Amino acid sequence: MDGSFLIGSRALTTDETFRAIDPSTDEALDTDFAVSTTDHVAEACKLAADAFDSYRETDPEDRATFLETIAAEIEGTDGLVERAVAESGLPEARLTGERGRTCGQLRLFAKLLRQGRWANVVVDNAMPDRQPMPRADLRQRRIAIGPVAVFGASNFPLAFSVAGGDTASALAAGCPVVCKGHPAHPGTSVLVGRAIQSAVKKCGLHEGVFSLVQGTSNDLGAALVKDPRIKAVGFTGSRGGGLALVEIAQKRPEPIPVYAEMSSINxxxxxxxxxxxxxxxxxxxxxxxxxxxxxxxxxxxxxxxxxxxxxxxxxxxxxxxxxxxxxxxxxxxxxxxxxxxxxxxxxxxxxxxxxxxxxxxxxxxxxxxxxxxxxxxxxxxxxxxxxxxxxxxxxxxxxxxxxxxxxxxxxxxxxxxxxxxxxxxxxxxxxxxxxxxxxxxxxxxxxNAWPTGVEVSYAMVHGGPFPATSDPRTTSVGTAAIERFLRPVCYQDLPDALLPKAVKHDNPLHLPRIVDGESE
Missing domain, CATH: 3.40.309.10 (Aldehyde Dehydrogenase; Chain A, domain 2)
Incomplete structure (x- = not known):
């Protein structure tokens, strides 16, 4: 392992470095990790914006394959669990299970993409003879919201971090991701980041689909949220940290949603x-x-x-x-x-x-x-x-x-x-x-159960009213998490040649649709 961070397809270093601390001994671990600068954040966000239009229009099957490739790359990463143990103090069995959950999340979103319901395609066919007024041809789908900033969580070095639920759901939606690794586990973050980077290359995607920045300063995260090319934020952590990001996001010239999971006594x-x-x-x-x-x-x-x-x-x-x-x-x-x-x-x-x-x-x-x-x-x-x-x-x-x-x-x-x-x-x-x-x-x-197990499934809700989350309408676990990073677009009377595949008349992607109010 070297101490580089990842901007697109490149691994970069700087003179300023930091080290992970083994919490069981309070001693620094090996490897100096380079601290990303705000210029690197801007570069990662520009690459993400450059990648957005091509990545969001990849066929669902291609994105599904990409997510499955990430899972396979993570499973093939030597030393990942061992490094996560050293950086978090969590037991090996727990982190082995967490790696399985991380890969399971990615594969579940791949399955969701192939099922097609996430696109929410609705067609209201034209009614030119309707009285007293005709109806236009109306077609709706959901598209990716834009590049997403994801913050790694301290308590789940794998399942809620670099390739965790926020990243998996954003990538599934068609959003490039710029991730800020948690400073407590930079080695784990780099190993997972390299797995995603490898999957991007193997699947022939634009390099800006994923970047990883690292550092201990809050200024780095603030710069990421402030960048005008970022369109949403995923965060799991303290109430103070989450609210700070919400405040930054709301003070932007273009405010953006922050999906922060923060505080709960259950x-x-x-x-x-x-x-x-x-x-x-x-x-x-x-x-x-x-x-x-x-x-x-x-x-x-x-x-x-x-x-x-x-x-x-x-x-x-x-x-x-x-x-x-x-x-x-x-x-x-x-x-x-x-x-x-x-x-x-x-x-x-x-x-x-x-x-x-x-x-x-x-x-x-x-x-x-x-x-x-x-x-x-x-x-x-x-x-x-x-x-x-x-x-x-x-x-x-x-x-x-x-x-x-x-x-x-x-x-x-x-x-x-x-x-x-x-x-x-x-x-x-x-x-x-x-x-x-x-x-x-x-x-x-x-x-008649206890709340400390969260199933990754279609029906799961991991969210709630403030301060459990910053937006009670959403979940950060389960397939519904994809909805945070999608928005609806309606096409009125566009010629078929100009329509995206999802709403073309012959339905080339074979997506489930609601046509004139009926399931098809």
């Missing part, structure tokens, strides 16, 4: 019958979800809401004992570990909060010690700080007096990625009253 509601029947089992499963990956999931169960009483006591006691045995795991970076400790200290210092348990003491750098707290429904409603996200394995149990107070607790929460119901059949009538609240608050509602 409430879990324990219903009485479920708590009575299996409270202890729920307590163990809850801690397993909470401490998975040191709690560094955007879908981590950060708050549990339930009616006060003996059954909740049994749940809390079991959860506390399980959490006390939880071994501290390496967190992604020293900065994330520091912020986690500060968040835990802030919660424990609240007058209305009781510390139920802390995880086992650990040795070594950046180990996140799990934390479990409890409070009352009244205190949670009164103090908004208790609902702030602590990124890591920390959660709070909220003891409510009745279901009216449960509803008040939920109504007072910000937007969430998920909301979970732990219910038995006897709880259904009570749960029905809360579902409308949860629909307004969350993008995904689960029953």
């Amino acid at each position: 409430p879990v509601i324990l219903f009485p019958e479920a708590l009575k029947a299996r409270g202890k089992d729920l307590g163990k499963a809850y801690v397993g979800s909470l401490t998975l990956g040191s709690g560094q999931f955007c879908t981590n169960p950060g708050v549990v809401v339930a009616l006060d009483g003996p059954d909740l006591d049994a749940f809390a006691d079991t959860a506390a004992k399980a959490l006390e045995e939880a071994q501290p795991q390496v967190m992604l970076t020293g900065g994330i570990h520091k912020n986690y400790d500060q968040g835990v200290q802030k919660l424990s210092g609240q007058s209305d909060v009781k510390t139920l348990a802390r995880g086992a003491e650990g040795t070594g750098c950046n180990r996140g010690r799990a934390a479990l707290f409890e409070t009352t429904g009244e205190a949670f409603i009164r103090n908004p700080e208790l609902a702030h996200e602590v990124f890591g394995a920390a959660s709070i149990i909220v003891r409510c007096t009745d279901f009216d107070q449960v509803a008040q607790v939920l109504e007072g929460m910000e937007g969430q990625l998920t909301a979970t119901l732990q219910i038995d059949e006897g709880d259904h009538e009570t749960a029905k009253k809360l579902v409308p609240i949860l629909e307004r608050k969350a993008g995904r509602i689960l029953a």
Whole structure:
């Protein structure tokens, strides 16, 4: 591995460099990585703009083949998982699975392209004899929005980074991508970037379809979002980082959408019958979800809401004992570990909060010690700080007096990625009253599961009202993610010779269509 970044087909270096840090030791890893300049950002954006018109009109089959080629190149990249382990502190098994998910996403979008529904082709045939006025021939399709800036995520070095869901869905839509690699894992970013670069060449595409810039400065990301050739942004990270990008994007002469996935505490509601029947089992499963990956999931169960009483006591006691045995795991970076400790200290210092348990003491750098707290429904409603996200394995149990107070607790929460119901059949009538609240608050509602698994599928929604995301109409996981990077265009009375393939009269791409209001 060398420390170059990728501008189109070229690998470039500069005199200014940085190194990745192994979070398990706080020691710098080998390889000096070159820092991209704002001039390099501009060059990458120009190449992306140059590539746009030809790439967006590639046949769906050609784009599908391209995505599958990227997946094959990633799978054939030696040392990728090992490097990701060294740069993130995540275990090898987790990252092996994440590589599989990354390639699975690419292949799912390839399948979507071949199915054709994404193009949303609608034809209203001309009605020249219609009274009192004739109707023109109208044809609609969706086209790519333009070059997209993608920011790599710290907690998913593969699945939400250089070739992750934002890149896969943008490329599927026909949008060139300029990616800013996350500074915590530059080696992983370069290895994946080279896989995409190789796929671009093998598929005979314009070199500007993909570029990768690297560096530790926020100014680099700001320059990328400010560039007038960028037409949308994909981001997964902190609320502060996401909002900073939204502000930059909205202050441009041409504002653009920022699809930022940011902050969520993912409430879990324990219903009485479920708590009575299996409270202890729920307590163990809850801690397993909470401490998975040191709690560094955007879908981590950060708050549990339930009616006060003996059954909740049994749940809390079991959860506390399980959490006390939880071994501290390496967190992604020293900065994330520091912020986690500060968040835990802030919660424990609240007058209305009781510390139920802390995880086992650990040795070594950046180990996140799990934390479990409890409070009352009244205190949670009164103090908004208790609902702030602590990124890591920390959660709070909220003891409510009745279901009216449960509803008040939920109504007072910000937007969430998920909301979970732990219910038995006897709880259904009570749960029905809360579902409308949860629909307004969350993008995904689960029953009798835990939120820390996100299936990549056609129906999945990984989004939600602010601050879970900056745009609640969209998802960053699943095939619907492609819709973020498409816009509709209508063609009125254009001669067939001027129509794009997707809406030509003889339908040469064999896309599914709605013709005169009927499926064809």
